[in-house]
Amino acid sequence: MSRQTSGRWLLRFLTIGLLAGMSACGLPQLERDEPAVRQITLIAPVHADELGDAMRLGAEAAAKEFGAELSYAPFKPEEGSAAQLKAAVEALKGGTDALLIDPADSRVLDSAALQAADHGVPVFILNDNRSADGVQASISVDNEEAGRKAGLAMAELLGEKGTVVVLGRQSDDPDLVARELGIVNALNEQPHVSGLIRTSCGEGLGSCRSVARQLLREGQAEGIIALDAQASLAAAAEAEAADRAGRMKIVTFGNELKQLELLQDGLIHTLIVQNGFSIGYLGVKQAVLHLAGEDIERSTRLDTKVINAGNMFWMDNQKLLFPFG
Structure with a gap:
């Protein structure tokens, strides 16, 4: 074997050994990309503290279950529709993948849905039967x-x-x-x-x-x-x-804390209560499924429950009235 030929074999041997060594030392390998975590924003209802809290808890539970990241935009008691619309616009500019909102009025819904369409972001309406272009689904009660x-x-x-x-x-x-x-x-x-x-x-x-x-x-x-x-x-x-x-x-x-106190004191006699936790949970679930390309229900209607001083402390009703306990 000539000196030139033996040199080539030596080079090949060293090259193969070097590559094997680099692989064994943990050099980055090509891996399949993980799916991106979906960013979902829940815009709170205005003037509805306990309902907003229940919706948030439901949304957080669904986000954890379905692997999404939830952002929540709450409001002060004196803030109204203008603050709600501003929060929706900021979420869209911030790159959210889906917008969940309980709109204060038709103007908020129409404006938010229009701007969401410009950003290519689907909108999901909570606790409301209204619709607009760009709204993918609604979750509410049979009013x-x-x-x-x-x-x-x-x-x-x-x-x-x-x-x-x-x-x-x-x-x-x-x-x-x-x-x-x-x-x-x-x-x-x-x-x-x-x-x-x-x-x-x-x-x-x-x-x-x-x-x-x-x-x-x-x-x-x-x-x-x-x-x-x-x-x-x-x-x-x-x-x-x-x-x-x-x-x-x-x-x-409703089931605002002050209403519940008045119910217990006998000044209010009956409350018709909706399940805010379920509304928030289903909103996030529908958003995740839609973003994954799956078919979803366009309209989901939930039942309400009649609550009075005689049944407000029943176990099932406690879970409905105080989901954050």
Whole structure:
């Protein structure tokens, strides 16, 4: 064998040995890329502390289960629709993969959905039946059925005879419209309900209290069905001020801490409660499935539960009312 030939074999041998040694020493190897963690943003509802907390807990549980990263945008009690829209826009600019929102009004929904479409980001509506271009799915309750439950609860509280006032802010919110429709239909089926008065109050608690105060002063009704938490707090406060606490029957929607205290004290008689935890959980689950290219339900409707002082401490109801415990 010539010196040149033996040199070539030696070079090949050394090269193979060197490569083997580098591999054994842990030189980076080509690996299959891991799927990116999806960034999902939940924009909290405004003026709904306990509901927002329950939705957040549900969303966090789903994010952990499905391997997503959740960002949560909460609000101060005095902040409203403008702050909510600003938070949605900031999330979109920050590169979120999906936006979950309980919109304060139609303007927030339309603007957020439009800007999300520009960023190629899907929108999922929570606790709301409205829709807009770019909205992939909604998770909410059957508000007409919830209203019907409120009407039947009031009819039972009144007993033999009475007039009912439906009190709430003036709004084109389809959820509130559906609630009122359910209430009216249920009460119209009750022969002992002698009258039904529909009245609205302004956005603030003070204006709502003024309307409730006038109703109590004129003695127009034996029962009030408040369409939202603010109206219920106003009605309860004025009933107590007029020395009619407990005698004025009050039925409402929600499970804010103050409402629960008033329920226990007998100033509010019945709450129609939705499962905020499930809404948040399903919102994140739907977002993750959609981002993975899977088919999802366009509309999911959850049931509500009738809560009163007699059943609020039952174990199942405790989990519903206090999911953060």
